[in-house]
């Protein structure tokens with residue numbers, strides 16, 4: 346084994362090379378010592394060497410490398426700046442390349458401080474111009490001390506033959522938790538986080554420091570070394586912010602990868618971006634998997650719900666890993682499965698988040714009705730929600746809401762100290778746009794999204810409430826009847842929310858021929874994810890017999906009994922001054938959906954009146970259009 350420590354002048358290759366050779370008990374050679382006198386003379390005078398000067402020197406070194414290799418190994422310090430030179434050096438042997446990488450400023454500083462060396466610092470410029478960093482080998486930053494650098498190289502060499510079977514890029518909350526989950530499940534892993542001076546430094550290494558018991562992980566902040574540490578076909582999970590960062594990371598990876606390697610995007614990416622990336626990487630003979638991952642930090646660490654899609658051959662290669670780390674459903678099956686082609690995994694994650702938005706808003710409205718309409722205190726609301734958690738209204742989101750209603754700071758409910766401005770990162774809005782594109786009436790979701798938008802207008806709301814003198818008043822009297830209706834109303838609202846979410850999935854699946862399996866999607870959402878619930882468990886069975894939830898016999902029975910309660914509760918609340926956007930959108934949607942004769946004929950008449958848009962008639966064949974001159 347011959348290790349070539351290389352880089353521009355002043356990077357420390359001689360010092361590091363010598364120390365490394367000592368550590369490995371190898372002879373050390375300095376490439377500069379093999380230059381003919383004519384080259385040394387030129388360099389001393391500050392005259393850059395030409396290819397003509399370098400090539401005989403490199404050929405000479407090549408023969409030496411082969412003989413050192415045969416004789417057990419060596420460490421060679423050599424500039425080897427571009428591919429042309431390295432190609433000469435590696436002919437006939439397979440040296441290990443270690444680039445000592447540093448900024449021009451740092452190296453200039455070191456050169457300025459250096460005495461008694463024949464290299465003229467003025468040559469640094471031409472060296473940086475010649476330097477081509479390769480995709481192979483290791484790249485080690487020279488920011489640390491020589492001893493630390495040697496330790497790092499030693500570590501890389503030691504692990505060289507123990508390649509990791511999986512890589513995770515991005516050590517944010519989700520990336521770190523998923524990495525720990527994989528490692529806890531005995532998956533040999535490489536983790537990487539980019540290096541951003543003064544902001545993100547040695548982030549991956551710090552994860553290892555934080556979890557010294559983790560024996561399955563190697564940490565990198567240098568992408569080529571990270572990629573080199575993975576067995577092929579490489580499987581690299583990106584856990585970085587959706588959008589441009591993903592494209593940028595893909596571009597950085599492409600030159601380092603080999604045909605058949607797999608990039609997996611586990612962030613909340615927009616599904617159309619994933620469709621595009623699948624095709625783009627296919628052109629480059631690489632495979633791209635887009636996967637929804639739900640469950641937040643705890644889920645990622647202990648078992649998330651995972652929704653991979655893209656080329657089936659690629660998903661097949663990573664599914665067993667996902668099965669290891671995913672949550673398990675009631676029968677012990679992992680909450681992950683191949684979702685479908687292209688970006689269907691990210692698409693269903695987007696809808697998951699949309700169901701999440703409306704579920705959260707519905708809970709908020711139930712809470713608001715209890716707190717402001719019924720005048721209940723948080724402890725009483727906690728009690729009521731806790732009883733709901735025992736029946737088929739149980740859900741993870743209700744469970745955390747109970748916890749929130751039971752969290753006090755200095756004897757005061759923490760919730761009351763939280764500013765009432767609800768943020769959003771965009772997945773709900775994407776679904777609203779998609780619903781509009783496909784003509785799916787997703788009012789429940791748009792109202793949930795808009796409720797967050799209104800919440801953000803805190804100043805305007807505060808001023809307007811004074812101008813209008815608006816403050817919802819609590820009613821007095823018996824609460825129990827209302828609370829009973831509220832529970833049914835809440836559940837009816839949830840059924841409607843799930844029905845519309847799944848109908849959006851059906852519309853998009855049909856259009857793309859994705860052939861989504863809704864019962865299976867519901868199944869992988871029964872655990873690990875944010876919208877896991879008893880209702881989702883029922884939905885697994887419901888979707889095994891129908892695609893249209895509202896027409897399932899069990900749902901029909903439930904909705905027949907509860908939709909009037911939803912109308913009553915929403916009406917009461919609004920009458921008493923509470924905004925209940927999701928409750929009212931749900932009942933409006935439902936009533937619209939079960940009304941055979943709607944007033945839409947009047948809209949058609951109006952359109953035809955002012956714009957000659959034509960209309961169809963109930964007493965004429967479908968597709969035949971009429972126009973009336975409504976007024977002469």
Ligand code: 6PG
Pocket residue numbers: 613638639640641698701768769770771772773874875
């Ligand atoms: C999940 C969550 C997760 C994230 C939401 C929050 O499934 O684990 O949905 O993806 O918490 O995207 O979204 P907002 O910031 O838009 O509320």
